[in-house]
Amino acid sequence: MKKSNLAGWKDVFSFTLVQTLKSKAFLISYIILITLSLISMPLVNKIFNSGNEDVNAPSPIKKVYVYNSTSLQDIDFSKLLPEENMNHILFETASEEYDTLSKEVEKETTSVILTITEDSNMFSLHFLKAGKGPVKDTHIQALGNALAKQFQLLRINASGITDEQNAMLNAKIGTSVSAADVNGEIILKEDTSISMAEYWFIYGILFFVLMANMLSSTQIASSIVTEKSTRVVEYLLITVKPLALMVGKIIAMLFATLFQMVSMVIALFVSNRITSVIIPGNSSSMLEQFLPKDIFQNINIVNILLCFILVMLGMIFYATLAGLAGATVSRIEELNEGLTLFTITNLIGVYIGLGASGTLVGAGINPFVVFAFLFPLSSPFILPGAILIGKATLPLVGIAIVLELVFILLLFSFVAKIYETLILHNGNTIKLKELIHLSKTV
Template structure:
């Protein structure tokens, strides 16, 4: 790219001014506060909704008595074996000898730490139904744990009643492994490796892709709206007295990207803090929400080299889309026209995102192929799909390096194109400049 040194001189002043004004902006601060609040409460809330209601199996159950109503053809069922566990050592298991309604009324009024278990035969299967007081010490989590243990015990009692020993049951339920071996024409085995990703890895890639898409849209919208605002308020005319148009664009784009990155990095830190809080609400080595759903092999590929590759890919991608957003903002003169002016940016973003989603689906179905490699290298999609693929070990250094080179080439071409038309665009006031008009401006065949 050939460009005079003076054409970008002064971008630091524009950068500092724009970043300072953005950070002081009330809307920026309010939106950041709302997102920070969501980030802090998200993990504990998910933990509470998904796991928080479960009882800890190491604690003593709050259920004092279980009335068993056996409506099956099986002989008398003895659940007293459960008293040998620490959780149910204080729980009494007894057969229901009174009227069902009488006992339920007593449980609701005074005996709220008791429950009724009704066992029925239904559609060639057994159904275990619990009834408890609407209010009291016995919660849904306690019933879930009790139901799990009593179901296992009932299964053992049913087998015993049928004359099936424990050893026979284990033999019946033993896992049967089968293996299919493909042979070539000479009868030698053909080794095949499964290159498909797991469901957890797919959702991790999809989550990274969606997150980067939202960050990109946020940053691009900030850049475009800032350009239009300055054009409509005539501020840009005063800025152009001392700063070249290209320096104005570079400083503004980098400032808005920094403002968004400050938000994103802060939110990521808050999410990790939130995950620690959610971990304290439960127990086990994978107590936190992120620990439960993030694939283990991600941390095997989490090193300085891969992190740098991901950051470079994301940074180059954001710069490209931000420059495209700045150019889109410069083609309109009023905020009301901005959505129409952002059409090209929206299409480019959607193309990149959908190519990335398609590649993630292919990776889960059959592993890497020509389409996946194309998605990794294509400059519009690589910033979205490639970082996640690198972190799960599905993209090597050569692929990442190739994608970075292609992104650098695209950014150079983009800056060269914008540099030739940006001064005309930034001073334009009137009807929206369309895509075909941009190429005419670039060739010098049209005056805006």
């Protein structure tokens, strides 16, 4: 790949970037993405917290009718509810038939029926509430939890078990298995598995990178095909080398996509801040609720820079592949067929990343996960998230970056041989075998 082949790429870059940022399609998609980011946190808060009740608010339940058919009689239920938000509830032994009383409860709406049954020393608490009214399932659940906790203590006291005996019966029994070498020394094995919160964090970054990658790469491919089909490329090649044309377009599209992605992140944090301030009862931010608790200790300048380098190198590789795919077709209608290799390569990288994420949850770091971290097709998707949760070492990240650079240089070397022929090609879509044959003959 000669240096002269890249002459003029800066002009292509500046022209393509300006035209892309001014285009109606880019502006519309940009507005949509920013709008979605701004409303995302209020929507998430609405979805996950819409049914939440204030745990300290007085329960709307006023009276509980009790059917007690157990061996524990004469229970003073009012003493079983020390909670302030439930100490107003009245307990009354039911004297009417169940069906008759259930009809009355349907009318009263603030009363419930409690049926306590016993079977082989197993006690069950069943509640019945009105179909409509202020009493919700959450209120019944809170009442049931409070009664069940105190009812268990009542059973223990009725059985004559002391507090010391109860503590002994409920003492936790822990077991541990250790491995030893031939000398009898304990082999320490570090737990490198991740939590589900960390898994979804990695998944979110993977999806974010995939979206940015697909957005920029498909724009590059469609731009090249459009210029080929309208014969604009023939005029451009008078002053610019073919490889410089593709490099300029790739970098311009990456800058445009990066601008969109950074704007989305900023809008997301703004949305998160607004949600935590203006929505009542939201003491902590939505991001704090869903992000892993120790995530912020791994967010520093070095880790952010490493993540940025990995993502950008991955996007350059895939964008070059998309540009090559765009040059193999002559009409925009054939673009999907031409992007088959690009799509398959993308899916391979994504699925390896997803597989490694799932493996991290169950088994922690193993040879397959290390392979996913280092493999240039998957490392841009999985490794940034692993860095931010502290599961990737600095030497491993360094090796991954070197491997990505090697892959990019090999791809550029391949593209440099055939791109001039491809960009002027008009006819049927060029297949992979023909590309390899062309690289050997040029």
